[in-house]
Structures are given as structure tokens and as C-alpha cells.
Amino acid sequence: MSAAPPAAIRARGIPVRWGAAALLFLLASLVLGLGIGPVNLGAGPIVESTLSHLPFVHVHSPLSGADDAVLWQLRAPRVVLGALVGGMLAIAGSAYQGVFRNPLADPYLLGVAAGAGLGATIAIAYGRAGGSGSLLPVAAFAGAALGVSLAYGLGRSVGGARMSGALILAGVTVAAFMTAVQTFVQQQRSQSLRDVFAWLLGGFATATWHDVAISAPYIVVSATLLLLHRRVLDVLSLGDDEAASLGLEVRRVRLIVVVAATAGTAAAVAVSGLIGFVGIIVPHTIRLLVSPSYRAVVPLSLVVGAGFLVCTDVLARTVLSPSEIPIGVVTAFFGAPFFAAVLRTTRGAGL
Numbered sequence: 001m002s003a004a005p006p007a008a009i010r011a012r013g014i015p016v017r018w019g020a021a022a023l024l025f026l027l028a029s030l031v032l033g034l035g036i037g038p039v040n041l042g043a044g045p046i047v048e049s050t051l052s053h054l055p056f057v058h059v060h061s062p063l064s065g066a067d068d069a070v071l072w073q074l075r076a077p078r079v080v081l082g083a084l085v086g087g088m089l090a091i092a093g094s095a096y097q098g099v100f101r102n103p104l105a106d107p108y109l110l111g112v113a114a115g116a117g118l119g120a121t122i123a124i125a126y127g128r129a130g131g132s133g134s135l136l137p138v139a140a141f142a143g144a145a146l147g148v149s150l151a152y153g154l155g156r157s158v159g160g161a162r163m164s165g166a167l168i169l170a171g172v173t174v175a176a177f178m179t180a181v182q183t184f185v186q187q188q189r190s191q192s193l194r195d196v197f198a199w200l201l202g203g204f205a206t207a208t209w210h211d212v213a214i215s216a217p218y219i220v221v222s223a224t225l226l227l228l229h230r231r232v233l234d235v236l237s238l239g240d241d242e243a244a245s246l247g248l249e250v251r252r253v254r255l256i257v258v259v260a261a262t263a264g265t266a267a268a269v270a271v272s273g274l275i276g277f278v279g280i281i282v283p284h285t286i287r288l289l290v291s292p293s294y295r296a297v298v299p300l301s302l303v304v305g306a307g308f309l310v311c312t313d314v315l316a317r318t319v320l321s322p323s324e325i326p327i328g329v330v331t332a333f334f335g336a337p338f339f340a341a342v343l344r345t346t347r348g349a350g351l
Contacts, residue, residue, distance in 0.1 A: 090305020093279020098233030111147030119143020125189035144266035201326030202273035222264025277335020
């Protein structure tokens with residue numbers, strides 16, 4: 001008789017109360033992000049202005065022309081982009097943790113951060129004056145994709161039962177090499193260091209609807225694929241051999257999940273810079289409060305991650321107003337102690 005499945009497999013999906021709480025948190029975060037700034041806008045006017053822009057809804061916006069422009073041309077793209085990036089980083093983190101069975105895995109595990117950093121550095125350092133702005137997201141995305149492709153190819157060449165561990169080591173190797181190349185470029189173009197570090201620390205100060213438009217398709221498709229594979233991640237938690245004995249094509253599933261998580265993360269990083277710890281803080285908080293099952297962790301990570309980064313962005317632009325703290329600094333402030341706590345709780349788990 002086969003052994004009973006672990007609790008993570010038996011666990012049901014999202015409890016209704018937690019699903020409702022996550023949606024309310026996201027909604028409140030969006031209203032907070034839209035309302036707070038040098039020009040304070042109330043929740044009521046924001047809702048009415050939103051309704052006035054919907055078709056077949058006859059509601060007049062109470063905002064003046066200037067306030068309406070502030071809301072929809074400055075704050076709305078920033079808040080929407082923050083929600084997209086936060087949701088993607090969180091759901092990618094949960095997927096990586098599931099597919100590699102490593103609670104400390106994050107979306108940058110296979111060299112996304114190093115590749116994107118190298119691509120962005122090259123674009124900033126060698127881009128033509130005034131032209132690197134449009135080139136930067138493309139270069140960052142290409143660098144991230146290249147880094148993960150190299151890491152996956154190197155890890156795949158090992159093969160066998162060590163595939164999961166080999167991918168992680170390959171990611172570390174590729175990241176180290178790309179970081180070295182990035183440092184070399186920075187030394188050669190030292191006048192661009194300020195711009196490079198500003199991008200590396202992440203932020204949404206220059207967010208536009210164009211950034212939303214170019215990143216949203218990748219993020220939506222990637223997040224959808226990960227949501228469709230959330231049950232499979234529970235099966236993978238049993239181990240490769242056990243999952244294969246249950247009829248799961250482990251390599252194919254791992255490739256799909258890694259590609260989806262990586263493509264979405266690369267698109268997010270390309271328009272936001274490197275924002276760390278979101279993929280660790282959010283999934284682990286959901287595991288502690290709700291359920292260890294990926295049927296709950298994956299979708300809730302998407303919703304809560306979106307709200308979390310919007311709230312973090314509010315802190316980044318208000319704590320030292322009118323100056324702005326790089327959002328990567330804020331997430332690191334919360335994430336580093338959280339990571340240390342997770343490391344202590346998992347030190348006996350055979351990582």
C-alpha cells in the first residue's frame with residue numbers, strides 16, 4: 001500500500017476568507033497608491049474618476065483637469081506597473097520554490113538579475129545620448145533571457161537525478177560571470193555609474209503607460225501558465241522520482257515552469273530594475289498564514305505580491321518626500337531580516 005500523500009498535497013485550494021482578504025488588500029493598496037502624493041486625492045474622487053472613464057457608466061469625475069492628469073498620467077501607470085511587477089516577482093518566487101523544492105529560491109535564482117543588470121549596464125554605458133532610454137528595457141530583457149538560457153543549458157548538460165541542484169549551481173556560475181563582465185563595463189565607463197546604480201536599485205519614478213503596455217503581455221501569459229501548473233508543483237514537492245512514478249513528465253514540467261517564471265520576471269525587471277526579496281517575503285508569508293499547498297500559495301502570491309509592492313512604492317516615495325528612496329532599498333530593509341528568519345527555520349531541512 002502506498003504511503004499517504006503529505007499535507008501539502010491533501011490541502012484544499014484557497015480558503016474563501018483568505019481569498020477575500022487578499023483581494024481587499026490589493027484594492028486598498030491600489031487606492032492608497034493612487035491617492036497619496038504631493039496632491040492628495042481622496043478615495044471617493046478616485047473611484048468616481050475611475051467610473052467616469054468606463055464605457056456605458058454615466059458618472060462625472062469630481063476632479064479638476066489638473067488633478068485628473070496627475071491621477072491618470074502620473075500615478076496610475078506607476079501603480080499599475082508596480083502591481084504587475086510585484087505580482088510577477090511573487091508568483092515567480094513561489095514557482096521557483098516549488099519546482100526546485102527550495103524555500104530560499106527566488107526569481108533571480110538562474111541568473112535573471114545578473115543578466116538584466118549586464119544588459120542594462122551596456123545600454124546605459126554605450127547607448128547613444130538620449131537613445132538609451134528606449135533601448136534599456138530591451139537590453140535588460142535580452143540580458144535576463146541570455147543569462148537563464150546559459151544557466152539552463154549548463155545545468156541540463158549534467159542531467160540525471162542531479163538536474164535540480166545542477167540548475168542552481170549553473171545559475172550561480174553564470175551570475176558570477178555576468179557580474180564580472182558588468183563590473184568591467186562599469187570600470188570602462190565610470191561616468192555612467194550613477195545611472196547604472198539608480199537602475200539596479202529599482203523604482204517606478206519614470207513609469208509610463210508604454211512601460212505597462214510592453215511588459216503586461218509577458219507578465220499576463222507567464223502568470224497564467226504558472227497558475228495552470230499550481231497543482232503540478234504540489235506533485236513535484238514529493239521529489240522527481242515519486243512525481244515521475246505518478247505519471248508526471250518532470251523535465252517537461254520543470255522547463256515550462258522555469259521558462260514561464262523567467263520570461264515574466266525578465267519582463268518585470270526590464271521596466272522596474274532589480275527589486276529583491278518580493279519573491280521570498282510574499283510566498284513564505286502565505287505559507288505561514290494560509291497553507292503550504294501551491295494551490296493556495298501560487299494564486300495568493302500573485303494578488304498579495306501586487307499589493308505589497310504598491311504599498312512598498314508608497315513608502316519609497318513618501319518617507320523622505322520630496323526625495324525618493326529606491327524601492328529596492330525598501331524591500332531589502334524588510335526582506336533581509338525576513339530572509340534570515342526563513343534561513344533559521346529551514347536550516348534543518350537539508351537545503
